[in-house]
Amino acid sequence: MDRRSFVKLVGFGSIALYLSGCGLTASENKNAPTAEKISAAQGVTSEGKSLKIVVINSSPHSEEQSTSRYLAQKFVDGAKSAGHEIFVFDAANEKTNPCRGCDRCGMDGDCIFNDAIAEKLMPQMLDADLLVLVTPLYYYGMSAQLKIVVDRFYSRTTRLNNKKSMMIATAWNSADWTMEALKTHYETLVRYMNWTDVGQVWAVGCGTRAMVERSEFGDAAYKIGATLK
Numbered sequence: 709m710d711r712r713s714f715v716k717l718v719g720f721g722s723i724a725l726y727l728s729g730c731g732l733t734a735s736e737n738k739n740a741p742t743a744e745k746i747s748a749a750q751g752v753t754s755e756g757k758s759l760k761i762v763v764i765n766s767s768p769h770s771e772e773q774s775t776s777r778y779l780a781q782k783f784v785d786g787a788k789s790a791g792h793e794i795f796v797f798d799a800a801n802e803k804t805n806p807c808r809g810c811d812r813c814g815m816d817g818d819c820i821f822n823d824a825i826a827e828k829l830m831p832q833m834l835d836a837d838l839l840v841l842v843t844p845l846y847y848y849g850m851s852a853q854l855k856i857v858v859d860r861f862y863s864r865t866t867r868l869n870n871k872k873s874m875m876i877a878t879a880w881n882s883a884d885w886t887m888e889a890l891k892t893h894y895e896t897l898v899r900y901m902n903w904t905d906v907g908q909v910w911a912v913g914c915g916t917r918a919m920v921e922r923s924e925f926g927d928a929a930y931k932i933g934a935t936l937k
């Protein structure tokens with residue numbers, strides 16, 4: 709599917725948005741509860757401590773244009789209001805390299821690349837309590853920019869286990885299956901990494917900044933950040 713198809717579908721999305729809010733279209737299962745698009749885990753607690761949170765943005769769009777960065781910022785505003793410590797990594801604009809599979813790291817060692825992932829992001833991730841993955845939906849998966857970071861987990865896989873995690877994704881389309889593949893991928897990562905999921909924001913029907921700003925997802929992202937305990 710090319711961008712023109714996404715834009716065509718946005719026509720439907722906009723009508724539905726006008727009628728009933730972001731994320732609902734004629735092709736969507738009307739019985740699907742909103743909770744499927746937004747989830748915040750119950751009972752996740754930091755025992756009153758301030759959490760160290762790493763947010764990984766991956767949209768090539770600017771701060772002013774990007775839909776996913778907008779939601780990430782809402783989450784950050786919420787988390788800061790609750791006193792948590794935030795580090796934001798810009799995977800789209802930092803110098804990053806995809807894993808070469810050379811195994812020099814032995815899955816727990818230095819990577820051959822001395823890039824922004826190794827020097828800036830990895831130390832922060834190793835120290836973090838919560839990792840937040842943020843992406844636009846690209847061909848029903850995460851962006852290549854985010855996937856490069858995820859594959860580079862390899863050099864420290866076990867040391868990145870047992871953290872809390874969260875996912876924020878935005879998409880043009882709003883059919884009920886729009887986020888299915890990415891949601892399955894994220895939940896598989898959570899399982900493999902032995903992470904505890906603290907929230908998921910699947911912002912369907914949010915292909916432009918105007919659409920995401922009108923949607924329910926900004927408040928949802930803020931609330932997840934503000935109620936992390």
Ligand SMILES: Cc1cc2nc3c(=O)[nH]c(=O)nc-3n(C[C@H](O)[C@H](O)[C@H](O)COP(=O)(O)O)c2cc1C
Pocket residue numbers: 711714767768769773774775776777843844845846847848849878879880881882886914915916
């Ligand atoms: C390369 C590319 C692939 C995309 N693939 C999809 C897709 O599979 N499904 C969809 O609904 N939207 C798709 N989109 C639209 C974006 O997910 C959507 O516009 C999103 O809001 C962009 O987020 P951003 O502004 O944070 O980058 C695609 C856009 C691009 C540029």
